Amino acid sequence: MITRQTTLSANLVAFCRFLRERNYGIGVREESDVLLAIEQLAPYDTPELMQQCMKSVLCRSPRDLLQFDDLYKQYWRELDRAINSKIKEEPEITKSSSSAKKKAPSIQALKNWLYGNKTEETTEVATYSAGSVLSKHELAAFSEEELREIYRIVKLIAQALANRKSRRYTSVKHAAQFDMRSTLRRNMRRGGEILHPAYRKRKKQDVSVVLICDVSKSMDLYSRFLIRFLYAFQNSYKKINSFVFSTSLYAIKKDLLDKSIDDALQRLMDTVPDWSGGTRIGASLDTFCTHYAHKMLVGNTIVVILSDGWDTGEADVLERSMRHIHRKATQVVWLNPLAGSAEWTPEVLGMKTAMPYIDVFAPAFDVESLRAVVERLRG
Amino acid sequence: MRKALKEIENMLTAQGYISEPSIVMSIHLAKTLSRPLLVEGPAGVGKTEIAKVMAKALDTDLIRLQCYEGLDASQALYEWNYQRQLLYLKMDEQGSGSLSDKEATIFSDRFLLKRPLLQAITHHKSPVLLIDEVDRADEEFESFLLEVLSDWQISIPEIGTISATHIPQVVITSNRVRELSEALRRRCFYLWIDYPTFDKELQIVRAKVPDIDAKLGEQICKFMAAVRQMKLDKVPGVAETLDWAMALSALHIDQLDKKIVEETLGIVLKDWQDIRQTQNALSDLFEQVGVTSKLA
Secondary structure, eight states: OOOOOSSHHHHHHHHHHHHHHTTOOOOHHHHHHHHHHHHHHOSOSSHHHHHHHHHHHHOOSHHHHHHHHHHHHHHHHHHHHHHHHOSOOOOHHHHHHHHHHHHSOOHHHHHHHHHSOOOHHHHHHHHHHHHHHTTTOOOSOOOHHHHHHHHHHHHHHHHHHHTOEEEEEEEESSSOEEOHHHHHHHHHTTTTOOOSOOEEEEEEOOEEEEEEEEOSGGGHHHHHHHHHHHHHHHHHOSSEEEEEESSSEEEOHHHHTTSOHHHHHHHHHHHOTTTTOOOOHHHHHHHHHHHTHHHHSSSEEEEEEEOOOOOOSOHHHHHHHHHHHHHHSSEEEEEEGGGGSTTOOSOSHHHHHHGGGOSEEEEOSSHHHHHHHHHHHHO | OHHHHHHHHHHHHHTTOOOOHHHHHHHHHHHHTTOOEEEEOSTTSSHHHHHHHHHHHTTOOEEEEEOOTTOOHHHHTEEEOHHHHHHHHHHTTTOOOOHHHHHHHHTSGGGEEEOHHHHHHHOSSOOEEEEETGGGSOHHHHHHHHHHHHHOEEEETTTEEEEOSSOOEEEEEEOSSSOOOHHHHHHSEEEEOOOOOHHHHHHHHHHHSTTSOHHHHHHHHHHHHHHHHSOOSSOOOHHHHHHHHHHHHHTTOOSOOHHHHHHHHHHHOOOHHHHHHHHHTHHHHHHHHTOOOSOO
């Protein structure tokens, strides 16, 4: 809430807090920076100069810059109003943010929604995707041969990932690239006569993968195929974590590992109660961000999301989680089964929201399209 | 305050750099609060140029670290001159010095190759350190950079810790190939440079190509502004505008026409698809720019 502060510095700190609430990365350090900068540059001839000065100190990204001027105006306007009326009325902004909080579904509400009343939205979702592509790809049925092809491709991806060379070096015993630095060090102890050369080679890059697969109703047609993809991937590459979601997120690494595909499918059906349910991409990714991201999105990680982007949740939750994932992961790959058809455009709100945070976007509905993905991951 | 800003603006203008308030303010703040300046923006808008101009304006040296994938400490900090060390050892084979003497000699300043970061902190006077295209280096390098940028000291196992005699003025540029870490962003002041407005671009052209025909300069800038509105793969920057202006001026051309544009489009656009797309839209572009095509 914006209240009147009597000193300039208190006002500036309050403004910093105001920005922090709006996702600006501002801490104590930035607050002291602003005070320092303002002090350094005084006296101010025009208010614009002060605004420019604060903008230069407090913004850290193009997004920050874009919103700054409006927020700046908004803040001082609110402040003026607070001073003029001298009533402790709740300013509009805080009101809306608190009501937004109230709107966020509690776990109980989510569960109700999940198990009890299936809303119209869910049915809508189902008709949408089924109607648009059913005739094109009959994916539910898989021949033995195609399954084997999936395994082969997944193995290729796993290999490509495992063999990625890092740009850094590690020392090796056998003859490889000559390592001058350690050769000299090693031979100095023998009086400087070079007798024992040391070698080095490129390190292997440690790439881990997080797979997040949509198994909601709208993905029904593809999810069987995609689950096989997940199963094959999980069993052929070590550093991988698989998740599925429809209305909430489930970690399924354990269910897929070291079991026959039939057992794995059975286990999945038990683990995931809302299979073929509604879609809450935002909420599910948010769960991922809060519970798993800090453990899994470290080092070199590729996040692969398999979904049609048909979301019934709130767009801002999705955007926030996608931004978080994009920032933490090395690469964000979104595989969309619907994107295969020529007339497809990212019209769906969920997809539109997520688009700016995706590095590789590709269709994935059959074996052929997966192969194309392999090529792109290699690069 | 305005005086201080005006001074910087004048310094920049004197070096032929046409600035805008946000650039002047950022440079001023980075200088007075001695913070690194992180400059982002599309390719060819003069990000690197800022560092060069700053060095000239502050009358100091520019030390440049060009980042690339796989850049590591030995290329950024220091490396021992191994060939020289080996030669020295060989020549000194019959020497009577003890082993520790020998070691002290070959791991001394004489055999040290200073790379940009070490150069910058040992420089005799505070230089401008340009860390160019930091997004091309990997994240490990970025974290390493954080350490150097906050402590201003470098440890060399054989010699010890070297602390900065003068803290350099750092300019970091990024083309946003990869999102930079929050930690690095928070250590820097941030500056976003976009494609210039028509007026600014015209000023730049006039400053850099002084003998250009006034009308041609205007036409070029209008044309460039229109081209940037098209959805091209590689949007041309100011660098391309200047190249084009210089080329046309060297050809003693005083007005754009269809034939000339078609013949010289390769200076502006570097992608075949883009060139074709632009050629197809040339009449529209000319209409926007207000050029009457001779051939039409």
